[in-house]
Amino acid sequence: MNPVIQSLHERKSIRAYEDKPIDPALKREILLAAMQAPTAGNQQLYTILDITDGELKQRLAVTCDNQPFIAKAPMALVFCADPLKWVDAYHSAGCSPRPIGPGDLMLAMQDALIAAQNAVTAAWSLGIGSCYIGDIMENAETHREMLHLPPNVMPATMVVFGYPTARQTDKPKAPRSPFETVVQTNVYHRLTGEELRQMAGPRTGKRSYEEWIPAFLEGRYNSAFARELNRSAQVYLQACSGEA
Numbered sequence: 001m002n003p004v005i006q007s008l009h010e011r012k013s014i015r016a017y018e019d020k021p022i023d024p025a026l027k028r029e030i031l032l033a034a035m036q037a038p039t040a041g042n043q044q045l046y047t048i049l050d051i052t053d054g055e056l057k058q059r060l061a062v063t064c065d066n067q068p069f070i071a072k073a074p075m076a077l078v079f080c081a082d083p084l085k086w087v088d089a090y091h092s093a094g095c096s097p098r099p100i101g102p103g104d105l106m107l108a109m110q111d112a113l114i115a116a117q118n119a120v121t122a123a124w125s126l127g128i129g130s131c132y133i134g135d136i137m138e139n140a141e142t143h144r145e146m147l148h149l150p151p152n153v154m155p156a157t158m159v160v161f162g163y164p165t166a167r168q169t170d171k172p173k174a175p176r177s178p179f180e181t182v183v184q185t186n187v188y189h190r191l192t193g194e195e196l197r198q199m200a201g202p203r204t205g206k207r208s209y210e211e212w213i214p215a216f217l218e219g220r221y222n223s224a225f226a227r228e229l230n231r232s233a234q235v236y237l238q239a240c241s242g243e244a
Contacts, residue, residue: 015067022163030122034115035118051078065138070160073162084100130159130161140239
């Protein structure tokens with residue numbers, strides 16, 4: 001296994017960091033690596049917010065589901081899906097672009113998330129851990145105000161970075177589903193009951209499938225986080241008005 005693939009297999013979410021700053025030169029390396037990510041039409045339909053204000057980071061820790069480790073992270077980046085800047089460029093050149101639509105926002109979300117993964121992978125190669133914060137998509141009205149997000153721009157994800165503590169380094173990586181339950185050939189088919197059991201198998205531990213699934217349902221799909229996430233998604237889509 002080559003070093004890049006080995007790194008991808010070993011990388012895991014890190015939620016506790018040493019009290020050690022990230023050198024500005026290394027931060028720049030991570031950001032430049034993010035900017036080298038594949039991008040639709042070479043548009044780079046994203047803006048990266050480097051959160052350096054301690055008070056703002058503390059507020060984000062609260063609004064992102066009360067997770068104190070966010071405020072303690074030496075580096076925090078918000079990757080925003082941003083189709084607006086090109087529409088602004090078209091207008092600045094005297095063009096008459098069509099209104100921005102949900103598809104444009106979805107394409108920008110792809111660009112932003114690919115860039116984020118580049119940043120995460122680059123950081124890991126430098127010995128710097130990271131954790132994705134999907135909660136940044138929640139509380140749409142609050143986060144739009146806090147980050148000064150105009151219509152047609154939304155946070156795709158936040159990632160926090162830092163040097164892992166020894167305990168985090170020793171922590172085992174969460175198991176993934178079996179290959180056969182994730183990779184299909186040519187066309188999609190819905191997993192059978194037995195395949196669904198295999199999919200969940202690595203996660204259930206000592207509990208039976210029938211015991212584990214209801215708890216997972218309430219903790220994930222039916223959670224307050226999931227409900228707020230869907231509400232906020234509607235707010236962002238409604239703000240995708242096509243007005244520049």
